Amino acid sequence: MSAWLERIKDALWPRTCAVHDCRRPVDRPEGYICSRCYATLPWYDEFAKSTFAYLSPIVELVNIYKFSGATYLTEDFAAAMERSFRRKHDAASVDVVVPVPIHKSRLEERGYNQSGLLADALAKRLGRVCDDRSLVKVRDTGHQSRSTGDERRKNLAAAFRAARPERLRGRTVLLVDDVMTTGATLEECTRAILACGAHRVVQFALAKALMDEDVGEDYVKT
Numbered sequence: 001m002s003a004w005l006e007r008i009k010d011a012l013w014p015r016t017c018a019v020h021d022c023r024r025p026v027d028r029p030e031g032y033i034c035s036r037c038y039a040t041l042p043w044y045d046e047f048a049k050s051t052f053a054y055l056s057p058i059v060e061l062v063n064i065y066k067f068s069g070a071t072y073l074t075e076d077f078a079a080a081m082e083r084s085f086r087r088k089h090d091a092a093s094v095d096v097v098v099p100v101p102i103h104k105s106r107l108e109e110r111g112y113n114q115s116g117l118l119a120d121a122l123a124k125r126l127g128r129v130c131d132d133r134s135l136v137k138v139r140d141t142g143h144q145s146r147s148t149g150d151e152r153r154k155n156l157a158a159a160f161r162a163a164r165p166e167r168l169r170g171r172t173v174l175l176v177d178d179v180m181t182t183g184a185t186l187e188e189c190t191r192a193i194l195a196c197g198a199h200r201v202v203q204f205a206l207a208k209a210l211m212d213e214d215v216g217e218d219y220v221k222t
């Protein structure tokens with residue numbers, strides 16, 4: 001959209017910051033997070049697998065993104081992911097961007113796969129192709145946020161399958177998730193992608209839930 005159209009749109013429908021308790025007008029050219037909040041997000045760039053630490057306000061933003069239809073946050077998230085991805089990785093080495101899939105019953109319930117939206121927007125920004133059909137979730141593993149690492153891994157075994165292995169064979173795949181917790185989901189997806197002959201899988205998440213080994217226990221409890 002041209003700059004003057006953007007200005008008219010902003011005048012008619014002012015964008016207010018999506019961060020809880022902020023509500024200032026958005027002063028960035030695109031997106032729904034104001035520059036002050038954007039600068040103070042929990043950036044986690046030192047870790048090559050994720051853009052943010054899963055801490056406030058990212059926790060609240062991801063919640064409305066996943067469960068309250070706040071899909072307008074896609075570009076804010078994708079822009080942030082592009083920035084941190086390019087710092088650590090070579091976008092040109094990626095052949096295809098694949099989202100962590102959700103089970104079709106959950107897709108029907110929610111109407112969209114949040115990781116699919118992120119993968120698609122990130123792929124566009126990196127000039128790569130997004131493929132959200134070659135990896136599928138064949139088993140509904142339910143909510144497992146309270147499970148331990150071992151329970152998660154058992155529950156996830158064989159939950160993912162490459163539906164079109166020929167599309168992934170020999171490729172370098174950028175695998176995109178919203179929130180990475182123990183890493184078990186990304187590992188299971190990686191296993192399924194490599195099983196069909198992919199060359200390499202680069203795992204990347206919007207946010208990483210900090211575990212003891214990342215920063216120590218105090219951080220985990222906040």
Ligand SMILES: [Zn+2]
Pocket residue numbers: 017018019022023024033034035036037038
């Ligand atoms: Zn703000």
